[in-house]
Amino acid sequence: MLDICQSIKNKISSDSEVFYWPDPSYIDDIKHYATTSTTLPICSVEPATSADVATIMKIIRETQVPFAVKGGGHTLNPGFSSTTGIHIAMRRFDKVIYHANNQTVDVDSGLIWDDVYRALDPYNVSVVGGRVSGVGVAGFTLGGGYSWKSNQFGLAIDNVLGYELVSPNGTIVYVTNDSYSDIFFGLKGGFNNFGIVTNFKLRALPQTLxxxxxxxxxxxxxxxxxxxxxxxxxxxxxxxxxxxxxxxxxxxxxxxxxxxxxxxxxxxxxxxxxxxxxxxxxxxxxxxxxxxxxxxxxxxxxxxxx
Ligand SMILES: Cc1cc2nc3c(=O)[nH]c(=O)nc-3n(C[C@H](O)[C@H](O)[C@H](O)COP(=O)(O)OP(=O)(O)OC[C@H]3O[C@@H](n4cnc5c(N)ncnc54)[C@H](O)[C@@H]3O)c2cc1C
Missing domain, CATH: 3.30.70 (Alpha-Beta Plaits)
Known part of the structure; x- marks a missing residue:
C-alpha cells in the first residue's frame, strides 16, 4: 500500500501533503477524542483543495484500498474515521466565510465548532452547531447535530443549504435541494456514504451574549x-x-x-x-x-x- 501513498503524493498539488509515522502531522491527523477510535494507517494525507480530494478519491477507487476521512475526530465508533489504509485528514479545509447579504455562512469541513463560533463572533451571528469544545463540523452536521439552539431552530441538518461534495468517482458537485435533491436528502444523516464533503453552506442566525x-x-x-x-x-x-x-x-x-x-x-x-x-x-x-x-x-x- 506504500506505493498508493506515493502515487497520491505524486499527483496532488503542492498545497496538500502526505505524512508517514512518526511524523508529528501523521500523529495529529489520526488522533481521536476516544483513543479506541484511532488506528494506524499506512499514511495520512492532508488535502488542501477539492481538486486534490478528487484526485485522492480516484486513486482510492482504482486501487480499492481501505480509507477513512476524519473531521474533528469525535466519533466514538472505531473504523468510522480511522483505517489501516489511507487516512484522509481534512484539517486544511479551515475557512469560515460569512455572507451578510443573505445570512449564510460557508464553513469548511476540517474545522471544529470552536473555530466557527470564534470567526462569527465579531458579526454577532452564529449557526446551529456543536455543544461542546472540540467536536468537528463535518461529523456533527452529517450525522444530524443536536445543538444548544436545536429547540429553537432544529438540528444542524435542518440548517444546511448546500454542500460541496467530492463523489466516490472523483467528481466535484454542489449539492442543494434543487441541484441534487436525492443526495441532499441522503446527506441528512448520511455521514461519509455519499462522498467527502469539503464545505457546508449554513443558515446564519443572530447571536446575542x-x-x-x-x-x-x-x-x-x-x-x-x-x-x-x-x-x-x-x-x-x-x-x-x-x-x-x-x-x-x-x-x-x-x-x-x-x-x-x-x-x-x-x-x-x-x-x-x-x-x-x-x-x-x-x-x-x-x-x-x-x-x-x-x-x-x-x-x-x-x-x-x-
Ligand atoms: C465529547 C462529545 C460531545 C458531543 N456532543 C454532541 C452534541 O452535543 N450533539 C450531537 O449531536 N452530537 C454530539 N457528539 C457526537 C458527535 O457529533 C459525533 O460523534 C460526530 O460524528 C463527530 O464529528 P467529528 O467530525 O468530530 O468526527 P469524525 O470522527 O472526524 O467523523 C465522524 C464521521 O463523519 C465522517 N466524516 C468526517 N468528515 C467528513 C467529510 N468531510 N465528509 C464526509 N464524511 C466525513 C467520518 O468519516 C465519520 O464517519 C459529541 C461527541 C463527543 C465525543
Whole structure:
C-alpha cells in the first residue's frame, strides 16, 4: 500500500501533503477524542483543495484500498474515521466565510465548532452547531447535530443549504435541494456514504451574549434532589431558549454531577434555573459570549480516556 501513498503524493498539488509515522502531522491527523477510535494507517494525507480530494478519491477507487476521512475526530465508533489504509485528514479545509447579504455562512469541513463560533463572533451571528469544545463540523452536521439552539431552530441538518461534495468517482458537485435533491436528502444523516464533503453552506442566525455556565455538585446525598429537579424541568420547561446538559463523572474514586446550564439570551427569566441554584454547588452562571460558554463545558476531562 506504500506505493498508493506515493502515487497520491505524486499527483496532488503542492498545497496538500502526505505524512508517514512518526511524523508529528501523521500523529495529529489520526488522533481521536476516544483513543479506541484511532488506528494506524499506512499514511495520512492532508488535502488542501477539492481538486486534490478528487484526485485522492480516484486513486482510492482504482486501487480499492481501505480509507477513512476524519473531521474533528469525535466519533466514538472505531473504523468510522480511522483505517489501516489511507487516512484522509481534512484539517486544511479551515475557512469560515460569512455572507451578510443573505445570512449564510460557508464553513469548511476540517474545522471544529470552536473555530466557527470564534470567526462569527465579531458579526454577532452564529449557526446551529456543536455543544461542546472540540467536536468537528463535518461529523456533527452529517450525522444530524443536536445543538444548544436545536429547540429553537432544529438540528444542524435542518440548517444546511448546500454542500460541496467530492463523489466516490472523483467528481466535484454542489449539492442543494434543487441541484441534487436525492443526495441532499441522503446527506441528512448520511455521514461519509455519499462522498467527502469539503464545505457546508449554513443558515446564519443572530447571536446575542448568552447566559449560563457549569454547576458542579459533589454532595452525593443531594443527587436525588438534583435528579428530581431535572425531571421537573424536563416535564415543565416550555422555553426553547433554556437547556440543560447533565453528566455524572467518576474520577479518582470521586463521583460528581455536573450540570451545564444554557439560556440563549444575556439573562434568563427569573426563576428559570432556581431549583438547581438552590442546591449547594460550585460554579456560577453568568452573561458571556457563546464561545466562552462552549469552552466552559469540561469535556477535556474525558479526552483520550476511552
Ligand atoms: C465529547 C462529545 C460531545 C458531543 N456532543 C454532541 C452534541 O452535543 N450533539 C450531537 O449531536 N452530537 C454530539 N457528539 C457526537 C458527535 O457529533 C459525533 O460523534 C460526530 O460524528 C463527530 O464529528 P467529528 O467530525 O468530530 O468526527 P469524525 O470522527 O472526524 O467523523 C465522524 C464521521 O463523519 C465522517 N466524516 C468526517 N468528515 C467528513 C467529510 N468531510 N465528509 C464526509 N464524511 C466525513 C467520518 O468519516 C465519520 O464517519 C459529541 C461527541 C463527543 C465525543
Amino acid at each position: 448568552v447566559y449560563g455556565g457549569l454547576l458542579i455538585y459533589v454532595d452525593i446525598h443531594k443527587f436525588d434532589n438534583i435528579l428530581t429537579a431535572l425531571v421537573k424541568f424536563q416535564n415543565n420547561n416550555k422555553d426553547p431558549k433554556a437547556q440543560l446538559l447533565p453528566s455524572f463523572f467518576r474520577q479518582a474514586g470521586l463521583i460528581s454531577f455536573t450540570l451545564t446550564v444554557f439560556y440563549d439570551a444575556p439573562t434568563a427569566p427569573t426563576g428559570t434555573f432556581d431549583e438547581f441554584m438552590n442546591i449547594s454547588h460550585f460554579g456560577v452562571l453568568k452573561t458571556r459570549s457563546f464561545l466562552s460558554f462552549i469552552k466552559a463545558v469540561p469535556v477535556f476531562i474525558t479526552d483520550g480516556m476511552r
